[in-house]
Amino acid sequence: QQQVKQSPQSLIVQKGGISIINCAYENTAFDYFPWYQQFPGKGPALLIAIRPDVSEKKEGRFTISFNKSAKQFSLHIMDSQPGDSATYFCAASGMDSGGSNYKLTFGKGTLLTVNP
Amino acid sequence: EAQVTQNPRYLITVTGKKLTVTCSQNMNHEYMSWYRQDPGLGLRQIYYSMNVEVTDKGDVPEGYKVSRKEKRNFPLILESPSPNQTSLYFCASAGTGTYEQYFGPGTRLTVT
Numbered sequence: 001q002q003q004v005k006q007s008p009q010s011l012i013v014q015k016g017g018i019s020i021i022n023c024a025y026e027n028t029a030f031d032y033f034p035w036y037q038q039f040p041g042k043g044p045a046l047l048i049a050i051r052p053d054v055s056e057k058k059e060g061r062f063t064i065s066f067n068k069s070a071k072q073f074s075l076h077i078m079d080s081q082p083g084d085s086a087t088y089f090c091a092a093s094g095m096d097s098g099g100s101n102y103k104l105t106f107g108k109g110t111l112l113t114v115n116p
Numbered sequence: 117e118a119q120v121t122q123n124p125r126y127l128i129t130v131t132g133k134k135l136t137v138t139c140s141q142n143m144n145h146e147y148m149s150w151y152r153q154d155p156g157l158g159l160r161q162i163y164y165s166m167n168v169e170v171t172d173k174g175d176v177p178e179g180y181k182v183s184r185k186e187k188r189n190f191p192l193i194l195e196s197p198s199p200n201q202t203s204l205y206f207c208a209s210a211g212t213g214t215y216e217q218y219f220g221p222g223t224r225l226t227v228t
Contacts, residue, residue: 034215036219041222042221043206043219043221044159046216102214102215102217103149103174104159104208106158106160108156108157109158
C-alpha cells in the first residue's frame with residue numbers, strides 16, 4: 001500500500017522554466033511534509049519542508065504548496081537551472097501510535113532534467 | 117562538520133556471508149534509522165532506534181538486524197545475505213522532537 005504517490009516519474013524542463021512535482025498522501029496523521037533532493041552517488045538532502053498549518057512555504061527558488069483538504073502538496077522550482085537536475089523525493093511523516101518513530105514515508109521519486 | 121558517515125560505500129559479497137554496514141553520526145542525535153532504496157520503490161525504512169539500546173522494526177526488517185550500543189553508532193547487520201538484499205542503503209539521524217532527518221552518503225550492496 002503506497003501511502004505517498006508522486007508524479008511525474010520524470011520531468012524535463014528548459015533552463016529558466018518552472019518545474020512542478022506533485023504528491024498526494026492518504027494518512028491524515030501525517031503532519032510533516034519534506035522534500036528531499038538527491039544527486040547521483042549522494043544521500044538524500046533535505047530541501048524544504050512544510051507543516052499542515054500553512055498552505056505555502058518559500059525558500060529562494062523553491063516553494064511548497066500544501067492543500068490539506070485535498071491531501072496534496074507540490075514542489076515548485078522557479079527559474080530552474082541545470083544544477084537543479086537531480087531526483088526529488090516527497091515524503092511525509094507523523095509520529096506513530098507508540099510515539100517513537102519519525103519514519104519518513106517516501107514517494108517513488110521524480111528525475112528532473114533541466115536542459116541548458 | 118555535522119555529518120552521517122557510512123562504511124563501506126560499496127560492497128560485493130556472496131550469499132550467506134555475514135556482513136555489517138556501519139553508521140556513525142556526530143550530531144548527538146537520539147534518533148537513527150536505516151532505509152533501503154530500490155528502483156521504482158523509493159526509500160523504505162528497515163529499522164530505527166530512538167536511543168541507546170532502544171530499537172524497533174520499520175517496514176521491511178526481514179533479514180536484517182541492528183544494534184545501538186552507543187549513541188553515535190547504529191550498525192546494520194545482515195547475518196545471511198541473499199540476492200534480494202542487493203540494494204542501496206542509507207542511514208539517517210534526527211534530533212529529539214524534530215522530523216528533520218540527515219542522511220549518510222549510502223552503501224551500495226551487491227549480493228551474488
